Amino acid sequence: MHDRLIDEFGRVIRPDDERRAPVWTLVQGVIGARAKTAVSNDNSDRLLAEYGTWEKVAEADLGALTRTLQTATFPAMAADRLKSCLQEIIRERGSATLDHLDKLDTAEAMAWLERLPGVARKISAGVINTSHFNRKALVLDTGHRRVVQRMGLVPAKADTARAFDALMPVLPREWSAEDIDEHHLLGKRLAQTICRPKQPDCASCPVRSDCEFV
Numbered sequence: 001m002h003d004r005l006i007d008e009f010g011r012v013i014r015p016d017d018e019r020r021a022p023v024w025t026l027v028q029g030v031i032g033a034r035a036k037t038a039v040s041n042d043n044s045d046r047l048l049a050e051y052g053t054w055e056k057v058a059e060a061d062l063g064a065l066t067r068t069l070q071t072a073t074f075p076a077m078a079a080d081r082l083k084s085c086l087q088e089i090i091r092e093r094g095s096a097t098l099d100h101l102d103k104l105d106t107a108e109a110m111a112w113l114e115r116l117p118g119v120a121r122k123i124s125a126g127v128i129n130t131s132h133f134n135r136k137a138l139v140l141d142t143g144h145r146r147v148v149q150r151m152g153l154v155p156a157k158a159d160t161a162r163a164f165d166a167l168m169p170v171l172p173r174e175w176s177a178e179d180i181d182e183h184h185l186l187g188k189r190l191a192q193t194i195c196r197p198k199q200p201d202c203a204s205c206p207v208r209s210d211c212e213f214v
């Protein structure tokens, strides 16, 4: 599947300098519900530029925070979730830091993150995989999850956590964190261009020979 996606879309390799601080990555996920990645990236950068620190963001007035996040898909919800999430980290760790996760194994670190308000498996995997932690964890957004559900790689009604649990053990053992990220980005591209929610273009799909849907 991976090779055929590369044949179709080319390599999608993140540059080294795109790895971000773990808290930035967490924020990007928490405010990013149903928003384009570029919009959430801009909003995360704007928050830090405007408030200076994540601790200041946690203390910010909710209305002001909502205005700063006005390009998010759900600005008020994003602001509320972000404040709650950052406040919980500060309450537990004394400041807005996730450095302690480096001492935990990947499953423990993800479980710690998923106790935070607004954080489920997609975001915890994103923090662990795409930030400086750079660990092996497959991010599954809605589109990529739809692909693996249609293909029959995970149960049709599997939520993200269940799909993650089904797929992680069958990823090639030799894959690095970057390889796993590339696989997600390719799966996401397939979902956006061919395996769309309505009327998937199965005739043009590079993985149709392995897909239960067809």
Ligand code: SF4
Pocket (backbone or CB within 6 Å): 147, 150, 151, 194, 195, 196, 200, 201, 202, 203, 205, 206, 207, 208, 211, 212, 213, 214
């Ligand atoms: S064959 Fe169709 S349903 Fe299956 S992954 Fe491709 S586009 Fe999606």
